[in-house]
Amino acid sequence: MSKHLAAPGIRTALTPWEDVVLVCRKCSRKLDGGFGKDGAATLRSELKLALHEAGRRRQVRVVETGCFSVCPKRAISVMQGSRPGEVLVVPAGTEATEVLRRLDPMRY
Secondary structure, three states, X not given: OXXXXXXXXXXXXXXXXXXXXXXXXXXXXXHOOOEOOOOOEOXXXXXXXXXXXXXXXXXXXXXXXXXXXXXXXOEEEEEEOOOOOOOEEEEOOOOHHHHHHHHOOOOO
């Protein structure tokens, strides 16, 4: 391989993550909470809490990202990084554990 074809400075950084859960930031802002016991928590924070309680918090990263162009009313678009062909539409008030089971029933 020619030295001119190699991109200088690009390297690989290892992480402890096995998967990534992507939550639409735009949907989250529009909904302004809607999850948790009192309905004031964000879906992202509730997913992180549910993963922590399941002992999976260090293996799964929950990230807010840009718009998926699904734009549901009174719901949030969520995608599992390892399954980019599916976007879940999660209505306000849905339990985080249910979202995780729907993303991957064998893992969560």
